[in-house]
Amino acid sequence: MLSIRYLKLWVGGAILALLVVCGVAAPLIAPRDPQAQTLEDRLRPPRWTDNGMQAYFLGTDNLGRDMLSRIVYGSRISLMVGAATVIFAGIVGCTLGAIAGYFGSTADEIVSKISEIFLAFPFLLIAIAIMAFLGQGVGNLIMALMLSRWVQYCRVVRGEVLSLKERDFITAAKALGAKDAYVIFRHVIPNTVASVTVIATFGMAIVIITEASLSFLGLGVPVHIPTWGSMLAEGRSYINRAPWLTIFPGLAIFITVFGINLLGDGLRDIFDPKLRRQR
Amino acid sequence: MKKPSAVTRRQFLKESATLAAGAALGPYFLRNADAASRDRVTIFHSSVADSIHPYNHSSSPIYGNWQHVIEPLIEYDVGRKDYIGVLAESWQFQGNKWAFKLRKGVKFHNGATFTSKDVAFSIEKMRDEKGGSLQAPNFKDVSEVQTPDDYTVVFVTKQPNAVFLDRLDNRFMLSKEAGDKLGDKLFENIVGTGPYKFVSYQRGGNLVFTRNDDYWGGKAAIKEVIFKKVTEDAARLAALESGQADFINNVPDHEVARLKKHPRVRVDQLEGLRMFFLAFNFAFKPWDNKLVRQAANYSVDAAAIVRNIFDGIGYPCNGPVGANVLGADPKHKRYPYDPQKSKQLLAQAGYPNGCDIQLYYSAGRYPKDREVCQVVAAQMVKGGFRVELISQEWALFWDKQGVNGGRLPFYYIGRGSLTDADTLYDQYFRTGTTKRTNYSNAELDKLVEEQQRTPDNKKRVQILQQAGKSIMDEALFIPLYNLADIYGVAKNLEWKKRADEKVKAWDMKIKA
Numbered sequence: 167m168l169s170i171r172y173l174k175l176w177v178g179g180a181i182l183a184l185l186v187v188c189g190v191a192a193p194l195i196a197p198r199d200p201q202a203q204t205l206e207d208r209l210r211p212p213r214w215t216d217n218g219m220q221a222y223f224l225g226t227d228n229l230g231r232d233m234l235s236r237i238v239y240g241s242r243i244s245l246m247v248g249a250a251t252v253i254f255a256g257i258v259g260c261t262l263g264a265i266a267g268y269f270g271s272t273a274d275e276i277v278s279k280i281s282e283i284f285l286a287f288p289f290l291l292i293a294i295a296i297m298a299f300l301g302q303g304v305g306n307l308i309m310a311l312m313l314s315r316w317v318q319y320c321r322v323v324r325g326e327v328l329s330l331k332e333r334d335f336i337t338a339a340k341a342l343g344a345k346d347a348y349v350i351f352r353h354v355i356p357n358t359v360a361s362v363t364v365i366a367t368f369g370m371a372i373v374i375i376t377e378a379s380l381s382f383l384g385l386g387v388p389v390h391i392p393t394w395g396s397m398l399a400e401g402r403s404y405i406n407r408a409p410w411l412t413i414f415p416g417l418a419i420f421i422t423v424f425g426i427n428l429l430g431d432g433l434r435d436i437f438d439p440k441l442r443r444q445r
Numbered sequence: 446m447k448k449p450s451a452v453t454r455r456q457f458l459k460e461s462a463t464l465a466a467g468a469a470l471g472p473y474f475l476r477n478a479d480a481a482s483r484d485r486v487t488i489f490h491s492s493v494a495d496s497i498h499p500y501n502h503s504s505s506p507i508y509g510n511w512q513h514v515i516e517p518l519i520e521y522d523v524g525r526k527d528y529i530g531v532l533a534e535s536w537q538f539q540g541n542k543w544a545f546k547l548r549k550g551v552k553f554h555n556g557a558t559f560t561s562k563d564v565a566f567s568i569e570k571m572r573d574e575k576g577g578s579l580q581a582p583n584f585k586d587v588s589e590v591q592t593p594d595d596y597t598v599v600f601v602t603k604q605p606n607a608v609f610l611d612r613l614d615n616r617f618m619l620s621k622e623a624g625d626k627l628g629d630k631l632f633e634n635i636v637g638t639g640p641y642k643f644v645s646y647q648r649g650g651n652l653v654f655t656r657n658d659d660y661w662g663g664k665a666a667i668k669e670v671i672f673k674k675v676t677e678d679a680a681r682l683a684a685l686e687s688g689q690a691d692f693i694n695n696v697p698d699h700e701v702a703r704l705k706k707h708p709r710v711r712v713d714q715l716e717g718l719r720m721f722f723l724a725f726n727f728a729f730k731p732w733d734n735k736l737v738r739q740a741a742n743y744s745v746d747a748a749a750i751v752r753n754i755f756d757g758i759g760y761p762c763n764g765p766v767g768a769n770v771l772g773a774d775p776k777h778k779r780y781p782y783d784p785q786k787s788k789q790l791l792a793q794a795g796y797p798n799g800c801d802i803q804l805y806y807s808a809g810r811y812p813k814d815r816e817v818c819q820v821v822a823a824q825m826v827k828g829g830f831r832v833e834l835i836s837q838e839w840a841l842f843w844d845k846q847g848v849n850g851g852r853l854p855f856y857y858i859g860r861g862s863l864t865d866a867d868t869l870y871d872q873y874f875r876t877g878t879t880k881r882t883n884y885s886n887a888e889l890d891k892l893v894e895e896q897q898r899t900p901d902n903k904k905r906v907q908i909l910q911q912a913g914k915s916i917m918d919e920a921l922f923i924p925l926y927n928l929a930d931i932y933g934v935a936k937n938l939e940w941k942k943r944a945d946e947k948v949k950a951w952d953m954k955i956k957a
Contacts, residue, residue, distance in 0.1 A: 203823045205753040228754075228816055229823075302836070384808050389815060389834050390822075400815065407699055 175432025181425025189242040196235035197223070200392045204230035209408045225410045228400060233410065236392040237418050243393040244422060247304065247377045248370045251311040256366055258312065259319025260358065264350050266320070267327025277324070281317045289314050293376055297385040304387050307380065311373050318365055326358045360437035367430030371423040378419055394419050485669040486938065486950055489681045489690035493650040493674035498632045499617060500571050500578035505718075505862045506694070508615040509947025510672055513654045514554075515617035515637030518545055518564070518598075519610060521864055523718070523944040526771050527902065528610050532559065532618055532638065533598075536610075538900040543600040543609050551661045554642045557622040561592035566621035570631075583612040607899050608867055640665045640951040650674030654950070665951035685710055685933045692938060694948065696931040698758045698812070710933055715942045716760045717930040719861040720767050721811065723804070723821065723923035724873065728883040729854035731802070736794035738920035742780035744787040744828025745821055747925045754816050755928060762924035765866070765913040769927070769944060771902075772866025772909030777917055779924060787828030796829070803833045805856040807842040812928060818857055851880030862945070866909045867896060874921055882921070889915055 188195060208230035213223050224233035266277035284292065296310035330336060331354065339349050380386040381395030389396070394415040401411025492506050499511045518533035530536075533545040551559040568590050571580045586606060591599040602609065623636035635643040640662065641654035652672040656665050673690070675681045678697050684690040686707060696704060696712060704712050723745065725732035732738060751759035760767060764777025791800055802825070806818045815836070822832040837847065847853050860869055871878050875893045876885040889912060896908040916922075930946060941952040 201823075203820065205749060205820065208753055229819060230753075298838075384836065389808070389819060389836060403697065404699060406703065 171435065172432065174428045174435070178425050178428030178430070178432055181421060182429055185241050185245055185422055185425070188238055189245045192239050192242055196232075196238040197221075198232040198235045200231060200235040200239040201390060202231060206230065209404065209411075211408070212410055224414050225408075227397070227411055228404055228408070233414055236397060237394070237414055240392045240394045240397060240415065240418065241422075243304065243387060243391060244374050244377060244419075247308055247311065248374045248426075250308045251315060251373045252366045252370045254308065254312045255315040255369070256319050256362060259316035260323045260355060260362060262316070263320035263323030264327050264354055264358075267324040268331055268346070268350055268354060274324070277320065281320050284314070284317045285321075289372075290376060290379060293380060294383065294385060297380055302386065302388050304391070307377065307386055310380075311376060314376075315369060315373065318369060319362060322361055322365055323355075323358050326361060327354055330354055330357055364430055364434045364437060367426055367433060371426040371430070374422055374426070375419065484667065485671065486667050486691050486953055486955070487671045487673065487689070488692045488948060488950070489673050489675045489684050490693070490948065491674075491676055491678075491681070491695050493652055493672045494646065495650065496577070497635070497646040498577045499619070499635055500580045503579050505615075505946045506948070508617075509945070509949060510652055511617055511635075512615075512639060512947065513641040513670060513950060514635050514639045514643045515619055516639050517613070517615055517617050518547075519613055521611070521614045521945070523769060523864060526769075526864075528614070532564075538605075538607065538609075541602045541605050543602070543606075543613075545598045545600075547596040547598065548661070549596060551638050552659060553620040553623070553636055553638055554657060555620060555623050555636050557620050559618070559620075559638050560595040561598045562595070563618055563621045564598045565590050565592050566624055567618045568616070570619065570624070571616060580616065583616065605898050607905065608865070608897050611865055611868075641670060660951075662951075666954045667950055670950040682933065685935075688935075691935040692940075692948065692953075693933045694930070694946070696933045698755050698929070698931060701756065701758060701931060704933055709936050711936050712931060713934055713940075713942050714758060714929040714931045715944055716767065716769055716927050718767075718769070718863050718927070718944055718946070719859045720762065720770075720863050720869070720927050721817075721857070721859045721925045722762075723925065724848075724856055724858055724882055725922060726851060726854045726856075726882055727885075728851060731794070731796070731800055732854060734794050735919060736790045737796070737800065739780065740787040740790035740794065740828060741825065741830070742920050742923050743783045743790065744825045744830065745923050745925070746782035746824055747779070749782070749824075750817055750820055751926050754813055754820060755926075758929045758931065760927045760929070762926055765916045765922075765924055766863065766869060767927040770863055770866055772906055772913060774910040774913055776910075777913055779917075780920070782824075784824075784828040787830075791829045799829050799831050801831045801833070802855055803835055805835050805837060805842065805847070805853045807839045808836040810839050810842075811857075811859050814857060821857070848881050849879060851883050864945070866913060867893070870909070870912055870916070871897075874916060884921060886919075 204226070207219065207222070207226050208228055210222050210226040211218050212225040213220060218225065222232050222234070224237065227233055227236065262277050266274040292314040293310045296313055297306065300306040300310060336349060336353055339353055344352070377386060377393065378395030378398065381393045382399040384399065386395055387393055397415040398412055401408070401415070404411050490506065490510070492504060493510055494507055495502055499515060516531050518531060519528045519536065520531050522529045530548070532548055532551060534548050536543060536545045547559065547561060547564070553559060568584060570576065571578050572584050574581045586603045587600050588603050589601040591601065593599065600609065618638065619631070620636040624631045627634065638661065640657055640660045642657050644653040644655050646652055651674060654670040656668045658664055675684065678695060681690065681693040682696065682700060682704070685693045688709065701712050701714070704710055725738055727733050747761040751757060751761055761779070763779050764774055766773050791797070804818060804822060806814050808815045818834055822834050825832050841847055842853070843849060848856060848858065863869060870893050873879070873882050874884050874886070874889055876890050892908055892912040892915070896905045896912070899905045899908060930944065934940065937956045939954045939956060941949070943949070
């Protein structure tokens with residue numbers, strides 16, 4: 167399992183695991199309260215630079231809050247929002263996609279039309295509109311992102327199901343008297359897991375970036391919860407004077423998305439039947 | 446066969462592209478080399494004019510732009526805290542009448558003489574809301590404009606109105622003769638009496654003026670003025686640093702230190718007229734309790750906010766209004782920062798374990814508002830409050846659902862162009878004027894109404910100071926600070942700094 171073929175999977179997985187640990191154990195890892203303001207120490211550069219202070223490893227922000235602690239706590243929101251969105255959007259999207267593909271006709275018409283409406287709007291625009299309507303908050307954010315992401319799963323699963331339902335084992339199951347619900351959940355959906363896992367990992371990366379974008383636009387979570395996106399937004403006006411305010415949250419987003427994409431790539435390599443045959 | 450001397454298509458395209466690029470970029474480099482030339486000044490401004498209709502706005506910087514061409518009867522001088530005559534020479538307040546004697550020998554740009562008929566004509570245009578004017582409310586209690594002779598104008602008001610001069614400030618005079626001749630097209634070619642003549646207006650907000658050599662107040666030093674509307678701070682700054690602009694407004698305070706090191710640029714700053722404060726709504730608990738309001742006042746450290754968030758470029762208020770406002774009293778003192786005292790007062794008020802409050806603001810409306818409110822929240826937590834910060838879209842925040850419907854219990858707000866304490870007291874603390882605080886106190890109402898009827902400015906100031914004292918004693922709000930107006934100016938350009946956000950090119954000079 168440690169062959170070079172799985173390198174992407176291992177590196178990506180390791181980065182994600184590290185982030186999960188970071189998020190879960192944030193109170194233990196973060197050296198300070200991410201909210202504690204020390205106005206006298208505002209805009210201190212990272213420790214290793216000339217004006218850096220021992221106490222602040224990555225420096226302080228415009229209100230004198232510890233950058234490292236804020237980034238550690240910020241991972242919580244990114245991961246929580248990313249994971250929750252992917253799970254909920256996956257459940258909704260897969261179920262609707264499977265129903266549409268399996269039953270066809272009217273059910274397919276309705277689901278397809280709804281998903282086409284959602285597809286007609288740019289993804290971020292839907293999220294902005296929903297956030298503006300619902301207001302700030304973590305729950306609302308997950309809701310907005312889920313509503314704008316479920317279509318992806320729905321389309322892919324519907325396509326897969328369309329070809330699956332013509333396969334002999336499905337016909338066999340039906341011939342043995344299996345009910346529709348049993349066929350869908352026992353035979354159809356398990357066979358779409360491979361592709362859904364791949365979309366889900368890539369989707370999570372996109373969701374994390376969208377969360378950052380929404381927070382950057384001031385539509386994300388309330389101002390007192392540190393997130394990478396809102397840190398970028400607040401640091402933007404200080405980019406000449408205190409570049410570390412934007413560099414570190416930017417790096418955090420970059421590394422996370424990079425790790426998740428590697429993981430997704432690795433998973434695809436494993437699931438892809440063409441690549442599997444080459445082994 | 447190809448003739449050797451013929452120009453190939455590719456060559457032709459190449460050369461014409463080079464020429465076109467040269468033609469497009471040439472003037473840019475020329476301007477660069479020649480910043481603040483003797484004849485012309487280029488001003489990049491965040492708000493120039495939203496339409497060519499000179500009465501279709503009510504915004505201080507835009508008044509300043511139009512004042513190059515059209516002039517008011519009187520003008521408020523922030524430095525002197527008094528009104529000075531522009532097209533009017535003198536004025537008198539008698540009962541429900543305001544009589545103005547006009548300046549003689551003033552000519553419009555079309556050669557016509559300025560008389561009282563032009564004043565009556567202009568006021569009529571300003572009151573024409575259907576015609577696009579946004580300045581009509583200033584004359585809502587004027588019942589008649591009389592012109593007994595060419596150089597006298599009398600405004601008759603429904604009630605005696607001592608603050609009428611404030612309403613007449615920034616009301617500019619157009620030529621009746623031009624109006625009669627041009628009819629509907631009056632606003633396509635503005636004719637006034639000002640130091641500059643109107644040349645052109647471009648949609649999007651660029652104005653070009655050229656000098657009026659026959660100006661009654663003496664010829665301006667600079668021949669041509671270009672106002673260019675650039676709303677993005679960074680773009681204005683870049684234009685100034687590259688020499689494209691000679692003058693910009695609203696330099697962000699965190700760029701000041703860097704800009705000061707620039708070889709060709711100077712930073713001019715002065716105390717602005719927008720006062721920031723935290724307002725309580727008395728319809729909501731716990732703000733109906735004086736002890737809680739005092740506790741809140743003790744818990745907020747305005748000086749620390751100015752020092753740390755605005756890099757010290759700001760002026761904490763020492764009373765209910767800034768020091769540059771008519772009605773300010775040097776004897777007023779703000780509540781000192783004392784979180785312990787705040788906790789004591791809260792305990793006395795029945796909140797020994799702290800008090801839950803919500804602080805509303807509209808992120809992005811005012812400079813660094815997010816940061817300010819986060820600091821205020823942290824400070825108030827130390828003073829025993831538990832603060833929830835809520836940011837709303839401006840429209841929601843400001844309209845009937847928010848501040849102006851009396852729906853927000855506690856909010857961060859700025860009041861612009863504040864030259865007279867009356868404006869603030871009337872708007873926020875007088876019964877029924879607005880719902881912004883839902884405050885009602887018959888004694889304070891009496892003081893506010895009394896000063897509005899008092900013609901003698903000294904007496905008025907005394908009454909305003911008395912009202913201010915009661916506002917501070919009752920802790921009706923938390924005054925914070927005035928910020929600075931910060932301008933970036935080419936080093937060879939001289940001008941008179943003004944607190945009213947107006948930029949006047951006729952006060953500018955170019956050093957050799």
